[in-house]
Amino acid sequence: MKDEIKIGVLALQGDFREHKHMLESAFEQSQLVDPSYTDFDLVVDEIRYAHQIEQIDALVIPGGESTAIARLTDDGREPIFSAIQQRAALDAEHPMPIYGTCMGSIFLAREIEGSSQGRLALMDICVRRNAFGPQKKSFEQEIAIDGLTEDQDYNAVFIRAPMIVKTSPEVQVLASIEAMDQKGICMARQKNLLVSTFHPELTEDIRVHRYFLEMVKSAKCLASTSSNFCRSS
Amino acid sequence: MTATTSKKGPKTGTKLVKEAMPQMLKGGVIMDVVNAEQAKIAEEAGAVAVMALERVPADIRADGGVARMSDPELISKIIETVSIPVMAKARIGHFVEAQILESLGVDCVDESEVLTPADEEFHIDKSKFQIPFVCGAKNLGEALRRIGEGASMMRTKGEAGTGDVVEAVRHARAILGEIRKLTALPKEELMTYAKNIGAPYELVVKVATEGKLPVVNFAAGGIATPADAALMMQLGVDGVFVGSGIFKSGDPMKRAQAIVKATTFYQDPEVLAQVSRNLGEAMVGRNARDLKPEEALAKRGW
Numbered sequence: 301m302k303d304e305i306k307i308g309v310l311a312l313q314g315d316f317r318e319h320k321h322m323l324e325s326a327f328e329q330s331q332l333v334d335p336s337y338t339d340f341d342l343v344v345d346e347i348r349y350a351h352q353i354e355q356i357d358a359l360v361i362p363g364g365e366s367t368a369i370a371r372l373t374d375d376g377r378e379p380i381f382s383a384i385q386q387r388a389a390l391d392a393e394h395p396m397p398i399y400g401t402c403m404g405s406i407f408l409a410r411e412i413e414g415s416s417q418g419r420l421a422l423m424d425i426c427v428r429r430n431a432f433g434p435q436k437k438s439f440e441q442e443i444a445i446d447g448l449t450e451d452q453d454y455n456a457v458f459i460r461a462p463m464i465v466k467t468s469p470e471v472q473v474l475a476s477i478e479a480m481d482q483k484g485i486c487m488a489r490q491k492n493l494l495v496s497t498f499h500p501e502l503t504e505d506i507r508v509h510r511y512f513l514e515m516v517k518s519a520k521c522l523a524s525t526s527s528n529f530c531r532s533s
Numbered sequence: 534m535t536a537t538t539s540k541k542g543p544k545t546g547t548k549l550v551k552e553a554m555p556q557m558l559k560g561g562v563i564m565d566v567v568n569a570e571q572a573k574i575a576e577e578a579g580a581v582a583v584m585a586l587e588r589v590p591a592d593i594r595a596d597g598g599v600a601r602m603s604d605p606e607l608i609s610k611i612i613e614t615v616s617i618p619v620m621a622k623a624r625i626g627h628f629v630e631a632q633i634l635e636s637l638g639v640d641c642v643d644e645s646e647v648l649t650p651a652d653e654e655f656h657i658d659k660s661k662f663q664i665p666f667v668c669g670a671k672n673l674g675e676a677l678r679r680i681g682e683g684a685s686m687m688r689t690k691g692e693a694g695t696g697d698v699v700e701a702v703r704h705a706r707a708i709l710g711e712i713r714k715l716t717a718l719p720k721e722e723l724m725t726y727a728k729n730i731g732a733p734y735e736l737v738v739k740v741a742t743e744g745k746l747p748v749v750n751f752a753a754g755g756i757a758t759p760a761d762a763a764l765m766m767q768l769g770v771d772g773v774f775v776g777s778g779i780f781k782s783g784d785p786m787k788r789a790q791a792i793v794k795a796t797t798f799y800q801d802p803e804v805l806a807q808v809s810r811n812l813g814e815a816m817v818g819r820n821a822r823d824l825k826p827e828e829a830l831a832k833r834g835w
Binding site for chain 2: 311312313314315316317318348363364365367368370371372402403429430433434435436437438439440441442457458459460479480499502503
């Protein structure tokens with residue numbers, strides 16, 4: 301049987317189907333241009349329950365409304381947050397890769413400016429919710445992303461977007477944004493954790509999802525006994 | 534009001550930006566609220582957005598008279614109170630009410646049949662605005678006409694203020710059923726199909742190819758229980774609006790939380806049974822079938 305990578309998309313609320321679609325497209329593309337991706341299959345699952353967290357190799361937290369999701373996870377009967385925290389903590393033996401977009405970046409942040417709402421608090425960043433204002437100040441803009449946009453800028457979609465206002469030195473800043481009189485970080489990585497305050501899943505551009513797949517593949521190489529994940533192109 | 538088109542700077546109000554906002558609301562519940570206190574309860578219960586209005590549809594029905602856009606003061610207070618998106622209703626065809634709502638900073642305008650129409654022939658040109666619009670529809674033709682005018686989100690009309698889900702079911706089945714049929718038609722039949730349902734040809738071709746509406750599609754109009762919400766989700770909508778159903782019930786907070794959970798776990802009868810327990814009284818409701826023809830709100834819209 302062929303080896304398999306299983307990525308979960310948190311499906312409590314938000315645009316999780318778009319992420320599933322993007323991961324599948326990104327995987328197909330990777331297989332075409334990089335033979336090391338033909339040694340295994342990709343399965344993308346919708347995640348709604350804590351017990352599903354054990355079965356996945358990586359997780360995507362989609363865009364949505366953070367207060368709504370906090371409500372869906374903090375009532376004590378669905379301890380899905382603690383399951384994610386255990387698997388993905390920076391000091392875990394093989395920490396699970398997570399990619400959070402927009403709301404996902406709020407959930408991963410250790411600090412949310414002026415708010416005590418439920419969060420995973422895994423990544424050393426401080427996030428300002430709704431940093432640009434109401435929907436009429438939502439926008440798309442071409443940005444540069446470290447290592448991804450040498451050939452072509454990336455059209456990033458910011459919807460009532462948060463902004464990363466502070467990071468620890470361990471956090472690698474991948475992209476910044478200046479718009480609507482605001483300036484800050486819009487994409488960053490710390491070890492197994494990747495966040496963007498914009499929404500690659502709403503465009504056709506698969507570069508960010510391919511970057512995440514590469515993170516997942518490397519993590520799987522370290523955590524698995526099969527060498528099928530360890531070839532590089 | 535027109536979309537910014539400068540090359541390097543941020544582009545606001547584009548089709549992509551307007552259609553992206555409702556994407557973030559999928560799988561969620563949007564609740565009608567008439568004041569800041571209710572908005573706070575809705576947010577705490579897990580609503581993904583609130584709809585600010587002066588009277589819920591059940592009261593509009595009871596009170597009669599002309600129903601208009603809410604007082605800007607009320608809308609501003611609600612915007613200040615919550616961090617989730619705030620929507621507000623404008624009358625069908627009343628583009629000035631929509632301009633006022635945009636200037637207040639609401640995140641989305643509902644051009645709604647629940648208010649008394651301001652124009653019995655034409656809807657608002659929604660493509661001109663920086664913010665998205667949601668509109669109601671009973672069938673695919675109506676949905677595609679609204680999208681053609683620039684709506685970034687659709688919802689069923691149902692029969693607002695009745696607490697009777699039957700019309701929302703009818704409209705969801707009509708829209709989703711027509712889409713399923715459309716995907717089976719050969720290309721040469723699409724033009725006549727477009728003519729027959731009164732929809733823009735390009736959008737008919739798009740739906741036939743993709744098998745879904747080009748924008749997010751919610752259920753609305755008569756949803757009163759967690760089971761109602763899950764029913765609509767299982768029929769294939771992207772999320773639900775609950776109007777009078779929450780704040781006309783015995784225990785709004787509890788019912789609101791239950792409907793939020795039911796909308797996420799719509800395929801899980803155990804969770805649905807759990808959240809449906811001891812919710813207190815549901816809104817009294819009115820049989821949609823017993824409405825006099827002039828009382829049916831779903832007929833408004835052209």
